[in-house]
Structures are given as structure tokens and as C-alpha cells.
Amino acid sequence: MNWLVVDKIIKGALVEDGSYGDITTEAIIDKQNLCSVDLIAKENGIIAGLDVFKRVFQILGDVEVNSFIKDGEEVNKGDIIGKVSGKAVNILTGERVALNLIQRMSGIATLTNKFVKQLEGTNTKILDTRKTTPNLRVLEKYAVKVGGGVNHRYNLSDGILIKDNHISAAGNIKEAILKVRKYSPFVRKVEVEVESLDQVKEALQAEADIIMLDNMDIYTMKKAVELINNRAIIEASGNMNINSIKEVASTGVDYISVGSLTHSVKALDISLKNLRNI
Structure with a gap:
């Protein structure tokens, strides 16, 4: 800290x-x-x-x-x-x-430790989010690590995450990724949030480093993992809870981000x- x-x-x-x-x-x-x-x-x-x-x-x-x-x-x-x-x-x-x-x-x-224990025996890791108490983020993200979780980006300058509103503003995923690659240092990974299999394909074509599967059902998530086929790191996100994450992990995603670790603990x-x- x-x-x-x-x-x-x-x-x-x-x-x-x-x-x-x-x-x-x-x-x-x-x-x-x-x-x-x-x-x-x-x-x-x-x-x-x-x-x-x-x-x-x-x-x-x-x-x-x-x-x-x-x-x-x-x-x-x-x-x-x-x-x-x-x-x-x-x-x-x-x-x-x-x-x-x-x-x-x-x-x-x-709470983080309870989530982590649900994933024992899998290769999937639990991530936090930026849904933290204002001005307490450094403490809350430290606590996630103590519980066995992994920190996502600390703040807006810590990593690139292209979300739905960024995509809308840029016009499409490819254009958004092109813009951030021109703007940011080459050492930064580019993560993009997708909500459909068509967007997964677009993210792959644009060579995203990390693809976040946002609010997908289990069937669609499995199809997305098959489609990505180890060509990008995969994060699952969207209303994850203690009862659902084991099934989500079974799809083969690398990370599951859980906002409730910090926003409503x-x-x-x-x-x-x-x-x-x-």
C-alpha cells in the first residue's frame, strides 16, 4: 500500500x-x-x-x-x-x-475468500472492479488481495478498458481499438467489453488482448470461449454472485470480475x- x-x-x-x-x-x-x-x-x-x-x-x-x-x-x-x-x-x-x-x-x-473458495480446482481467478468506496480504493483493493482475489486496474490511468459507451462514441470496436493503440504506450494491454458473439469476432479481428464477456448467459459464454480459442485473455463480468461463479468458471474463462466484493460488502x-x- x-x-x-x-x-x-x-x-x-x-x-x-x-x-x-x-x-x-x-x-x-x-x-x-x-x-x-x-x-x-x-x-x-x-x-x-x-x-x-x-x-x-x-x-x-x-x-x-x-x-x-x-x-x-x-x-x-x-x-x-x-x-x-x-x-x-x-x-x-x-x-x-x-x-x-x-x-x-x-x-x-x-467475502473475497468465499468467492475464491468456490473456484478451487479451476484455473479461473476472482477480480475486483472500480466499484469501490470513494477515496478508500487503495484499502479495499488491498483487502481483496488479502482474501485471495486479484486486482483489476486501479484507476482510469492504470489500464485500457473499452466499454459500450466508448464503442458507441468511436463507431465500432475496431475503430475504438485503433484509437487507443495510437494514443497509449505499446506496453499497455487493450481490453474490450463485448455483449454478443458478433462483437467477440470483431474484437478478435482487431486483436484485443483481453475480451470481457459482459452479461452473457452460460451457453453464449461457452461459445465465446470456443471462438476466442486462447487468442485473448477472457474475463467474465456482469452481476456475478457466489452461487453462479462456479458454473461461469466451467466455461473456461480466465477471470471473473465481481463488483459486490467492494460496492455492497x-x-x-x-x-x-x-x-x-x-
Whole structure:
């Protein structure tokens, strides 16, 4: 992860949560008081974001976080993930920001891992998308990797993906590919989104490097894979869910992109409990 970006995210979140201080904590807790508190999993899942969690308290200062596990490890309900010790005011001030981040990242890693396990025994890999929370993409894409998934392009300047609106604007797939090849460095792969077998043929004729089969039924997808015949990398996309991806993988596609990994994930329930003065 780019820690300059991560620090900006954390500092922005701390400002959002306490623009004028934490009036409850400041009224109750003496600035010199020290305490420790347990980081506890309240449900089963895959943990991601421990270093981000720690970084919140490093920025606030005078707090130490000791983790008992590593990112990517499974936890069960009731497991103690780590211990946070130090200045009580800083622990309580940073608690919600730190938990919000690790909960969301762990939720993404947990869901990604469920998708990945569905594809065990196949050669197909799970991809994320750009359907991420604004300004949290670096964290969410990291969490996908922790869960065993693969990152698609990070942003618009990271890779070429010609979608339906680009094709409409250019006139056809061939013209769109010609334009991007003239505009972009030769080292960049060109991916094009297709919705029919005729568009698959057009993409092959234009020598696309990656062909995305968008919202195709299984029969059409199988025909598309046969047609491509290893002449391009194949990605399947469009409303993929945990119950359908095994059948999609059976068609022979190389990747399946799943927007729900990041755009509608449930956070993993994690809390800071058992505060003790020290």
C-alpha cells in the first residue's frame, strides 16, 4: 500500500470524526491516564487491515498496538485479535476510525475468500472492479488481495478498458481499438467489453488482448470461449454472485470480475472491549 495515500485517508477520517475534539472523552478521561483494551472478533472471518488499524493510533501518538495474528488469517467469534495500550484519550478518540477501517477491509477479505473458495480446482481467478468506496480504493483493493482475489486496474490511468459507451462514441470496436493503440504506450494491454458473439469476432479481428464477456448467459459464454480459442485473455463480468461463479468458471474463462466484493460488502463485526486502567 502507498502509505502517503493511507495516511491522508486516516487523517481525513480523524478530522471528520473529531473536528473540534472528542468532548465526551476529554470531559471524562484525564490526559495522563493509561489503559489497555482488547481487539475482539465478534464473528468468523478473514482479517485485513491490521497495519491500517495500527497506523491510526501511531498518528494520534502514545498508543501501542500488539497484534496476535496477521492479515489473511481466519478468526472465530470471540477470538482476541490483539491488544491496544497507551494513552486512554487517544485510544478512545481513534477507536471508531480504526474500527471502521479494519471492519470494512476484513469484510471485503472475508467475502473475497468465499468467492475464491468456490473456484478451487479451476484455473479461473476472482477480480475486483472500480466499484469501490470513494477515496478508500487503495484499502479495499488491498483487502481483496488479502482474501485471495486479484486486482483489476486501479484507476482510469492504470489500464485500457473499452466499454459500450466508448464503442458507441468511436463507431465500432475496431475503430475504438485503433484509437487507443495510437494514443497509449505499446506496453499497455487493450481490453474490450463485448455483449454478443458478433462483437467477440470483431474484437478478435482487431486483436484485443483481453475480451470481457459482459452479461452473457452460460451457453453464449461457452461459445465465446470456443471462438476466442486462447487468442485473448477472457474475463467474465456482469452481476456475478457466489452461487453462479462456479458454473461461469466451467466455461473456461480466465477471470471473473465481481463488483459486490467492494460496492455492497458487509463489514466484519470487530470491537474494542474490556478497557482496563494501567
